[in-house]
Structure formats: structure tokens, C-alpha cells
Amino acid sequence: xxxxxxxxxxxxxxxxxxxxxxxxxxxxxxxxxxxxxxxxxxxxxxxxxxxxxxxxxxxxxxxxxxxxxxxxxxxxxxxxxxxxxxxxxxxxxxxxxxxxxxxxxxxxxxxxxxxxxxxxxxxxxxxxxxxxxxxxxxxxxxxxxxxxxxxxxxxxxxxxxxxxxxxxxxxxxxxxxxxxxxxxxxxxxxxxxxxxxxxxxxxxxxxxxxxxxxxxxxxxxxxxxxxxxxxxxxxxxxxxxxxxxxxxxxxxxxxxxxxxxxxxxxxxxxxxxxxxxxxxxxxxxxxxxxxxxxxxxxxxxxxxxxxxxxxxxxxxxxxxxxxxxxxxxxxxxxxxxxxxxxxxxxxxxxxxxxxxxxxxxxxxxxxxxxxxxxxxxxxxxxxxxxxxxxxxxxxxxxxxxxxxxxxxxxxxxxxxxxxxxxxxxxxxxxxxxxxxxxxxxxxxxxxxxxxxxxxxxxxxxxxxxxxxxxxx
Amino acid sequence: xxxxxxxxxxxxxxxxxxxxxxxxxxxxxxxxxxxxxxxxxxxxxxxxxxxxxxxxxxxxxxxxxxxxxxxxxxxxxxxxxxxxxxxxxxxxxxxxxxxxxxxxxxxxxxxxxxxxxxxxxxxxxxxxxxxxxxxxxxxxxxxxxxxxxxxxxxxxxxxxxxxxxxxxxxxxxxxxxxxxxxxxxxxxxxxxxxxxxxxxxxxxxxxxxxxxxxxxxxxxxxxxxxxxxxxxxxxxxxxxxxxxxxxxxxxxxxxxxxxxxxxxxxxxxxxxxxxxxxxxxxxxxxxxxxxxxxxxxxxxxxxxxxxxxxxxxxxxxxxxxxxxxxxxxxxxxxxxxxxxxxxxxxxxxxxxxxxxxxxxxxxxxxxxxxxxxxxxxxx
Numbered sequence: 001x002x003x004x005x006x007x008x009x010x011x012x013x014x015x016x017x018x019x020x021x022x023x024x025x026x027x028x029x030x031x032x033x034x035x036x037x038x039x040x041x042x043x044x045x046x047x048x049x050x051x052x053x054x055x056x057x058x059x060x061x062x063x064x065x066x067x068x069x070x071x072x073x074x075x076x077x078x079x080x081x082x083x084x085x086x087x088x089x090x091x092x093x094x095x096x097x098x099x100x101x102x103x104x105x106x107x108x109x110x111x112x113x114x115x116x117x118x119x120x121x122x123x124x125x126x127x128x129x130x131x132x133x134x135x136x137x138x139x140x141x142x143x144x145x146x147x148x149x150x151x152x153x154x155x156x157x158x159x160x161x162x163x164x165x166x167x168x169x170x171x172x173x174x175x176x177x178x179x180x181x182x183x184x185x186x187x188x189x190x191x192x193x194x195x196x197x198x199x200x201x202x203x204x205x206x207x208x209x210x211x212x213x214x215x216x217x218x219x220x221x222x223x224x225x226x227x228x229x230x231x232x233x234x235x236x237x238x239x240x241x242x243x244x245x246x247x248x249x250x251x252x253x254x255x256x257x258x259x260x261x262x263x264x265x266x267x268x269x270x271x272x273x274x275x276x277x278x279x280x281x282x283x284x285x286x287x288x289x290x291x292x293x294x295x296x297x298x299x300x301x302x303x304x305x306x307x308x309x310x311x312x313x314x315x316x317x318x319x320x321x322x323x324x325x326x327x328x329x330x331x332x333x334x335x336x337x338x339x340x341x342x343x344x345x346x347x348x349x350x351x352x353x354x355x356x357x358x359x360x361x362x363x364x365x366x367x368x369x370x371x372x373x374x375x376x377x378x379x380x381x382x383x384x385x386x387x388x389x390x391x392x393x394x395x396x397x398x399x400x401x402x403x404x405x406x407x408x409x410x411x412x413x414x415x416x417x418x419x420x421x422x423x424x425x426x427x428x429x430x431x432x433x434x435x436x437x438x439x440x441x442x443x444x445x446x447x448x449x450x451x452x453x454x455x456x457x458x459x460x461x462x463x464x465x466x467x468x469x470x471x472x
Numbered sequence: 473x474x475x476x477x478x479x480x481x482x483x484x485x486x487x488x489x490x491x492x493x494x495x496x497x498x499x500x501x502x503x504x505x506x507x508x509x510x511x512x513x514x515x516x517x518x519x520x521x522x523x524x525x526x527x528x529x530x531x532x533x534x535x536x537x538x539x540x541x542x543x544x545x546x547x548x549x550x551x552x553x554x555x556x557x558x559x560x561x562x563x564x565x566x567x568x569x570x571x572x573x574x575x576x577x578x579x580x581x582x583x584x585x586x587x588x589x590x591x592x593x594x595x596x597x598x599x600x601x602x603x604x605x606x607x608x609x610x611x612x613x614x615x616x617x618x619x620x621x622x623x624x625x626x627x628x629x630x631x632x633x634x635x636x637x638x639x640x641x642x643x644x645x646x647x648x649x650x651x652x653x654x655x656x657x658x659x660x661x662x663x664x665x666x667x668x669x670x671x672x673x674x675x676x677x678x679x680x681x682x683x684x685x686x687x688x689x690x691x692x693x694x695x696x697x698x699x700x701x702x703x704x705x706x707x708x709x710x711x712x713x714x715x716x717x718x719x720x721x722x723x724x725x726x727x728x729x730x731x732x733x734x735x736x737x738x739x740x741x742x743x744x745x746x747x748x749x750x751x752x753x754x755x756x757x758x759x760x761x762x763x764x765x766x767x768x769x770x771x772x773x774x775x776x777x778x779x780x781x782x783x784x785x786x787x788x789x790x791x792x793x794x795x796x797x798x799x800x801x802x803x804x805x806x807x808x809x810x811x812x813x814x815x816x817x818x819x820x821x822x823x824x825x826x827x828x829x830x831x832x833x834x835x836x837x838x839x840x841x842x843x844x845x846x847x848x849x850x851x
Contacts, residue, residue: 289503294568294596298626301508301569302538305531308504309538315502402488 657803
């Protein structure tokens, strides 16, 4: 009998969630009310507070008054109800009307340290998978009503919330609008992570370089926002996107600013040296031992010949062999739990390295070159950028093996030409170099003392340029 | 989009083909497949034919120790020698790491212009390759074993390098030699080495008239020659005082010098060249009778030093004039003071021995050391 009295929408809804064993349907015969929700998406305390306790304390005739309370949102659209339940709302069916109560509060990961972007000093908290936690982390650091949050959703089959953040009055609205437009234009069934989202909104989908900075660190995103950039948070993803981005931003780390400026500058220069080592060192070894024996200093010549003497391969094969070995070790180490990962380090570093030299497969100077450039690649704070650079290195090694120093120069030129073509949200990817903006150099190539850093980066094209007015 | 991708791919493939099929690939010089030439030496054999000795860095098959290997060949020219040399080794002979070229005095006497031209012509040979004259046989020097120095060619090279850094000998490499050779009014020099016992010794400075070796300046003149050629920095000079009542000897340290030339015409024709030399230094050692604590006596010692240097400088130029080689470059000074037309009409080889050379030295002693502080003894 009761089922006949059930409103049509409830049957519909329950029909839609047919075969979903995790749906919870509770019937209140005295109040002639039904609630439908996902147990694991809601906060049980909120359910108790907002629905169960009020329902227990009232009579059937008071029901209408109760449903006037603000936590009950009347919804008529069937689709909206389904969506609401999937987002962690409880649907309350009473007579012919339906109400949604926001009870979202699934269990989520606590705020922890970032594993990929650890710093030694400075705040240690990192974003989690929950967009609201992430928003809260940013709001806590940016207590301003000027921080605006625009909510969008992507995914045709599965809607996922995406929030676009910017500081009103500092961010250039052109960038904000372009960002919003690009996210709106995405037509895809599902996007799982923001690193996937980035690839749908960047300007050149085929480049190996990341065109937006993604970070797990709230302090970094806050500094980008205050520099006039736009940030994008995606629900269920711990990395937050910021843009427009220039290549050189990937070589900066927030802890540059937490240290004295001289030390920060030295670290930053070290990263650029690491970049050069990563990209050219092995290639230079190949090029010199294959073509340019003249370039070797006399004292090194003897040891180099001695170490290469027993190697049966030409230098380019030798180098590729070792580079691939190192990549194997890295990939194996990344997938394994950290306890086994250490074993991989020992096996790779000592056993393979030592044995390969003794077996005469490689020269020990190449082992140094390969190891050094692998280590140098991890100095770069952004993992995505470091992977891109390591890939570019293979291209240079092959060119160096083909044409020597000429090939190396061709390769470097191609990379530079490619980089200068790239844009991020329509602004040049190599911004302070081209277009030439010297005032940005003191905040990208070095970490200037704070009294020098008076203006926001030019790439933000902000109307509000001045960041500090302190006289010195 | 796929069309554009195919186009790019076609361009890349074409580019790779153009660059690798046009014969660039065979220019590979893989390090361990090379016989790297370190030093080349030239001798004359009994038939007055060129006898070439090449010291190459050889690695031995299968991971043996890298050491020097000598290969020798008799040839008419240096290029023929290279072809013949390559028959004696399992690896490619390359000259890109060439450091030093040695010429026996007999070869140098016949003129080394042709040999040096070949060094200049080959782009793989650096202009910084040294040119050295060997007093005696080059082959003997290179094949002799020095107990403390297992690698002879490297030893000779480092010896020259060190002596040049200490300003004991002028730096003479292909660039400087050819510059002096081709310039008007100056003749090249080259250091002379020879073996003495278990060591190699810088024996002095070889004087060249054009490209022909004409004689040797003893090693005593090394400093003076360096002063006459250019600015002299951080050297040491040992002087025997023999001026008025001065005696003993002075060792000047941290010597720096600067020179200027003045040229006059003699009324009877011919030229006078005066060298104005300024020498500064500290007294490191003094064995004479003048108390250095008395600053009035310092000018006297300065004059003593000046007269010693100017005497010796004049003697040095006299030796050169006798041999007809203008290694100091007096001709260059005269050329700069007269018109080009006049210089062209001048038969320099005849004029040179008649040129009067004078050297005026101004010495300044910067300090005499701690002795200045000790008060004079008063009974």
C-alpha cells in the first residue's frame, strides 16, 4: 500500500539507482517521508543533526514548517535530484515535493606533507584530494574577499567540480576568462586528475614541456595568485594548476624565498646548472669521444682512453644503454614501495654500475656522466618538467652520436626554437627572455633581495603592478 | 592535422638523409680507435733525407696501460711521412692533440718553413703547437728513457710549458713563429733543449734568420731577451755587480719591466736604435759591501744593476747582429719610424749589422726587505 502512496519521483529515483547496493533508502511512515542518500558520501553527524533529530521530534502536521528551514532546498528536476544524491546530498521526499540537504562529508585523506615537492623549511602542508580542503588551505593563507572562486564542472558522463581562483584587482581578467572558457569547452566523458585537465586546456598538446605549473603546495599557489596568476583546483585531485606559466618558473621553489636571498640565489643558479648538465652532459661525452678528441684536455686524455679502451660499442650505443638502464631503475624505484625501492638503488647504483665497468660494457667516466645528469635532473623542483628534460636529453644524445658537436648545436637550437614558439594561455612561454623583461630576471634567474622585488611578474599583465612600496 | 604531421615527418626524414648520406658519417673519430699524435720530431739522416719520429699516445690492445709509443719513418716530406707512418699502426693517426714539434739543429739549419707551412695548413693542428729546436738528435731524445719521467714527449712538453710560465723562455708556438717569420723586420726564435744525464735541459734560445737556424743564445740571456721582446712580469734576475766600487751580486725578485724604443738617423747614414728599459724589483739576495740600510746607497746599487743590464743587452744584440738575425725586432722599430717606400727600398739584411744599438736602463728597487728597519750601529 505504501508503495502506491510513494510519489512518482521517488520510484523514478530508486529505479535509477537500481542495482546500486550502496544506496540507502529510509522510510518514515509516521511523517510519510522518505530519504535517499549514499551512506559513504555523507557526514553522519550532519545527517543526525539536520534530518534525523528534527524528524524524531516533530509530528506529521509540523512537517511543512520543518521543510521551510534553510537546509532543505526544494528541487523539482529529476536530473538535479540524481546529481545531488551523487554529490553527497540527501534527498528528502515528502508528499509530492523533493528536497535536497547538503550533507557532503566523505572520509578523506588528512592534510599531509607533499611527497613530490617536499621543502625543508616553510609550511609543510600539501593539498589533498578534496577540493574543499584545498580551497580552505588557500583561504587560510589568503584571507581576502578579493580572492574569487568560480565554480565550473567538466565531464559529460561524470560531472567533476572545477574551481577557478583569482584575486580580483590583481589578476588580468583576460586570462581568467580564457581559462574559464577553455574549461567550459572541454567535452569529454570523464577527467580524473588535474594533470589530465591541464592537457585539455593547454595551447600546444604535442609539446613535451608542461605549459602550466601544477603544484601540491598551497604556499606556492598562494604566491602565484598574489602575483596575478590564475589557479585551478579540481575536485579529487591533489595538484592545483596555475597559469600563465613561463619555463623558468619550473626552476623556482618556494623555499628560495624562505632562505636568505644570497642562498636562495645560489640554489636557483644551481638548478640552472643542473638543467644544463642534465640536457648536455652525456651528449657532450658522446660527441667528444666520437668526433672531437681534440677537445679533451691532455691530462684527461690518458684516463679517458684507458676507461674506453675495453668498451666494445661506439659511444652513442654505450650512452643510450646506460641512460636506458638509469631510466629503468628510476621507473622501477618509483613504482615500488620505499623499502624495496632502496634495494633497487643499491642493485642499480652499485651492482650494475660497478659490474658494467668491470665487464667492459661501459667506461667509468660515462657512468659518472649518466649518474650526474640523472641526479641533476631531480634537482629541478617540478617532477613533470624534470621528466620532460630527461626525455629531451635522449634526442640530444642521438644527435650528438650522429653529427657530433654540430648535432648537439642543432638539437639545442631546435629545443630553443620550439620553446620560443610555445605559449601558455596565449602569453610567451619564455617570457622574461622573449619578450625581454629585465625587471623579471631578478625574480626568476636569481632570487633578488626583497627590497628589489617591487613589481609583480610582467607575464601576469596585471593592472596592479606594484607589490611593495617600501623605501629603502 | 594528420596531413601536417606527415609533412613534418617528411621534412625530418629528408633532413636526416641530407645530412647523414652526404658523407658526414664516415668522419667518426672514436677515441679508442685513434693513434693520437703527441709530438712529431724531424731529423736528417745520413742521406740528408727527412727522418720523422712520431710519439703517439698508444693504448695497447685489450685494456693495457696507456703509454707513449714511437714510430719512425724516412721520408721526403712530412705528408709522405704521415702516409708511411700509418702503415705501422693498427689505428688511425690523428694530429688534433699535437702539442710539440721538435727539429734537430741540422733540420733547422736547412730551413723549416716547409714543415711549418704544413702545420698551418692542416686545420686539425692547433696554432698553439710548440716549436722547439733539439741540440742533437730528436730521435735519440724521444727514445731515451728518463727514470723519473716515463713519458718522454709529455715530459719535454711540460718542461717547456713550465719554463714559459716562469718567463725563462719565450713562448714559441706555430702562431708566434709564423708571425715573426712573415713580419718585416723581425726574425723568429725557438727554445733549444738537449739531454743532460737523466734530465732534459733548456739549453738556450735558438736564433733564426728567416726560417733558418743560425745560432744559439746561451741561457744566461733568457731574461734579457724576454725584457727586450715585451712586458716582463714576476720574474727573477741574478746580477753580478761590477760598477765603480760595487762588488758582489744581487738577486732581484718580482721583477717587472717595460720598454720603449727610439730611433735616430746617423748623419753618415744608417740608424741608431735606443732601447729605454724600466726595471722594477725587490732585492731578494745581496752579497756586496754596501749597507742596504742606508737609503743613500740604494741609487748606487740601482745604477750598478742598470749598467749590468744595458751592457748585457748590448752584448746580446751584438751577437745577433754578428749572425745577421734580427730577433729583437730592431727592423720593426726602424720600419715604424720611416716611410713604407723608404723601408721597401732599404736592403735590411745589409743595413742591419751596421745599426748602432744602445740600451738605457732605469732601475728602481722597490724594497730591500727587512734590513731597512734595523738601525745603523753606532759605537
